[in-house]
Amino acid sequence: MSRIRQPRQVLWIAYLAAAATGTHMLETGLPGFGPWIKPGLANTFSLIALFRLGYAAAVVVTVVRILVSSLVLGTLFSPTFMMSFAGGSGALLMMALLLPLMDRSQFTMNGEVCSQALNKWLLGPVGVSLLASIAHIVMQLVVAWLLLIGHSGIFFALPWFLFGSWLTGIINGLLAYMILKNLPTGC
Amino acid sequence: MARRLFSKSLYYSLHEATSYLDRLTILLCFMAIIGITATFMLQPHGNQAVVTLDNNLINTISLEKDAHYYVNGHLGPVRVEVKNQQIRIVEYDSPRMIGTRTGWVQHNGAITACLPCGVVIRVLGNQEDNSVNYDSIAR
Incomplete structure (x- = not known):
């Protein structure tokens, strides 16, 4: 795992956290989806932080995003906040599990390892995004079941939630890849 | 930057963005979701x-x-x-x-x-x- 050493890296964490917070708040105001269904574009920035700066940066970006956006939106420590937090921690847990399977070599900030293409048998942004988004929705459902709803009927919605997270996971992964490819890496 | 993003065809960019393991993950997750949906659909009928x-x-x-x-x-x-x-x-x-x-x-x-x-x-x-x-x- 790469350490955060330079001020430049700290600045990048701040940029990504700010972008993620803004996206999260814009997404909350999206019409037509309702509070339970969001495309999850804010998580793209956690993914970018993970591939560009490492796991610690992804944790910081996610936690700052959830805390600051709920503070601004006035939902701190409300059920909405708990749902966000559960989802974020589920995704971070899945990212931690996938760390040994990840290929970051194209995307690291200072070009510690350079390569032209993704390693065929390791996970790129799309795979990590997909699995993390599924972990996100499963963790949210479990926490909603334990804390809020308390009725196992909530799991009847699981297939729809899973299919939605499959789709948005792939789309967000592609977006993260496109952004990562266009950032300077020092290679 | 926009030109670099959209100059390639969608298929080629998808091809470039995913490794074999990524595609395998996408496929396996889709099959797992279909399986979970099927088990929900095949619940026994109530009486x-x-x-x-x-x-x-x-x-x-x-x-x-x-x-x-x-x-x-x-x-x-x-x-x-x-x-x-x-x-x-x-x-x-x-x-x-x-x-x-x-x-x-x-x-x-x-x-x-x-x-x-x-x-x-x-x-x-x-x-x-x-x-x-x-x-x-x-x-």
């Missing part, structure tokens, strides 16, 4: 339904024989129909007609409801007890 009005148990209906029932909700009567081991509700007056649009339900644990009327119907199987568990919000 009775519990009708509640404002969380009060009104009646337990058998799904074995076809029949019509009427429940007096807050917005007038609601017709409950049983046919071919399926059950549905037909509302006469409701803001969004969600109960009517839900259509026939038959699986164990399935719910059809008209919340403005206060009528909720839950299908139960044979082995389940008839007690209805309410969630924390309803309590």
Whole structure:
């Protein structure tokens, strides 16, 4: 795992956290989806932080995003906040599990390892995004079941939630890849 | 930057963005989701339904024989129909007609409801007890 050493890296964490917070708040105001269904574009920035700066940066970006956006939106420590937090921690847990399977070599900030293409048998942004988004929705459902709803009927919605997270996971992964490819890496 | 993003065809950019393991993950996740959906769809059919009005148990209906029932909700009567081991509700007056649009339900644990009327119907199987568990919000 790469350490955060330079001020430049700290600045990048701040940029990504700010972008993620803004996206999260814009997404909350999206019409037509309702509070339970969001495309999850804010998580793209956690993914970018993970591939560009490492796991610690992804944790910081996610936690700052959830805390600051709920503070601004006035939902701190409300059920909405708990749902966000559960989802974020589920995704971070899945990212931690996938760390040994990840290929970051194209995307690291200072070009510690350079390569032209993704390693065929390791996970790129799309795979990590997909699995993390599924972990996100499963963790949210479990926490909603334990804390809020308390009725196992909530799991009847699981297939729809899973299919939605499959789709948005792939789309967000592609977006993260496109952004990562266009950032300077020092290679 | 926009030119660099969109100059390649979509297929080529997808091809470049994913490794073999990524594509395998996408495929396996899709199959797993189809499998989970199938297990939900293939739930055993229930053979009775519990009708509640404002969380009060009104009646337990058998799904074995076809029949019509009427429940007096807050917005007038609601017709409950049983046919071919399926059950549905037909509302006469409701803001969004969600109960009517839900259509026939038959699986164990399935719910059809008209919340403005206060009528909720839950299908139960044979082995389940008839007690209805309410969630924390309803309590």
